[in-house]
Amino acid sequence: MSLIQKDQNYIWHPFTPQTSGYESVIIKSAKGVWLYTQEGEAIIDAISSWWVNLHGHAHQALNKALQEQSERLEHVIFAGFAHEPAICLAEQLLKNFGMYVGKVFFSDNGSTAVEVAIKIALQSFFNQDKPRLKLIAFEGAYHGDTFGSMAVGDRNAFNAPFFDLLFDVSFLPLPSDTNFDAVCSAMQAHLAQENVAAFIYEPLVQGAAGMRMYAPEHLETLMQMVHLAGGLCIADEVMTGFGRTGTLFASQQMRVQPDLVCLSKGLTGGYMPLGATLVQESVYKHFQNKPFLKTFFHGHSFTANPLACAVAKTSLDLLLEASTQANIDRITGQNKCFLEEIKQLKRVREVRTMGTILAIELENEQVTSYFNEERQDLYQYFLQKGVLLRPLGNVVYTMPPYCITENELQRVFDVIKAYISR
Ligand SMILES: Cc1ncc(COP(=O)(O)O)c(C=O)c1O
Incomplete structure (x- = not known):
């Protein structure tokens, strides 16, 4: 055959x-x-x-990084244990994003990087005993194919079989010069409910929706509104990260920083499946030194796989050349x-x-x-x-x-x- x-x-x-x-x-x-x-x-x-x-x-350098790492350590459990490739990669990701105090939570792909961001955002309010459950996203959004990432995505034929199972999310039109005032008013109306945990967006370019682009000034204003209302901003840089929009990360074209950042795709230069969620210290602190039941109980068998982390670190070095x-x-x-x-x-x-x-x-x-x-x-x-x-x-x-x-x-x-x- x-x-x-x-x-x-x-x-x-x-x-x-x-x-x-x-x-x-x-x-x-x-x-x-x-x-x-x-x-x-x-x-x-x-x-x-x-x-x-x-x-x-x-690529020669990426092949070499992978091969050398495979001879040292292919994988090890990431709870209670750590390793140099993950530690060095986390340090470099935070530094290059410009998130000088923060943490990296590793997972396997773009969808899981998004799931982790959503769950951390929601749990950060739970941990403060001030639960907020509302999420805001853009119409046309695509954030992945797991249930949480589907829920914050546009409701369309891709997820129609699951509509009734997806949690409720409020969608705003993608901002443009003509609708910007209306988008801001809609955002304000949602924020006035005081239950908005997070606003998730693909910064500057909606990929799967057809490479729809929008202005940094518009996004910056919306992010500021969310922050003023005590909500969190989740930048899904799974597609836009690692130079695609001209800057290392699209978020760097705004003056306001997101609270959580989802990375995958270009993270390993296309070699290995890996996801990373960057978390600002201001969010992380709601998990630090808390009672056991406020732990973030989330993980994947291959979290921070050393082969993937080693190749990702080399890919980032190449990107910065x-x-x-x-x-x-x-x-x-x-x-x-x-x-x-x-x-x-x-x-x-x-x-x-x-x-x-x-x-x-x-x-x-x-x-x-x-x-x-x-x-x-x-x-x-x-x-x-x-x-x-x-x-x-x-x-x-x-x-x-x-x-x-x-x-x-x-x-x-x-x-x-x-x-x-x-
Ligand atoms: C912006 C964005 N987020 C998340 C995902 C999901 O990533 P993955 O396919 O690795 O699960 C994608 C995939 O195209 C994406 O474009």
Whole structure:
């Protein structure tokens, strides 16, 4: 039996309709931005394999970090025990975020980083004997697929089977110049109830909603309102973290700091599953020196896996290197040029960019949404041209690893332009 047949026989893939005869592309190896199929075809990974890869595939320094760590310590229980990779990584994450007094709580992925943030926020009020249960999020939000992270996400077809089981969350429209006053009034009305524990948001860019972007000044004002009302701000930087928006973290574009920060995806440079929730000391103090029953009783078997932490620390070092920062600036510049080049084309409904993210909303007879039916044509067209793009409906976006060269990125743009100029 071929690998494709075995894949069909034995595997259920994520976000994939179970249509009989569906064939996965089997990848045999990868290097830099290139994925190689078992037939020897080369495909540019222009979306960093679901936004996780920062420095390219099979990176020498990351391979070395992983191998060396595997020879020392592959894993150890993280309650009562600790290890150097987790300790050094936590120190570096806090320092680079600019959270000088705080703590890092490790978990496994983006959804669990969000679950941990929500639970810590809620329990911090419980521990003060002043329970608050209300959460506020943005319409269109995506924070993951576990129940808590689904609950703070937009109510849509993805979570429709579970609507009745999701806890109640108040949703605000994403702010823009035209609706900002109304969004502030809606926020104020929720805060007036005095039961808002936290406001959770994807800072500056809503990823899964179609790379929807909004202004730092708007977010900053909303965060200030929440703080004034005694609520907490949870920045879900699972996608925006590690340079995607041009700064190391999107939160650094606001003057107000969040109380909790969720990290994953780029955290390990795309090598290992790892989640981290950064917690300000002002929140942590509600768990410190408290009675046993006020402990945060949460953990995962692979919390702070040493292999993942070691590779994450090396990935962060690489990210901070001047050459990587120069690549981020160059990609940002190329994005801006391409935006100018295509914005007047007939098929372009809207085009936007922030840092290394570029999104092009295509004009067709349907509304912009993940369910816009052009998605499948786009995906197949790009794949046939040797470029992995996974459009969110009619929104084509690029989010490449930072090692992509000028020519490789230009090649991606040429393929996109060829499609929209047809
Ligand atoms: C902003 C955001 N939060 C959370 C998640 C969930 O992360 P994971 O898929 O690792 O559970 C995602 C995934 O796309 C995301 O974009």
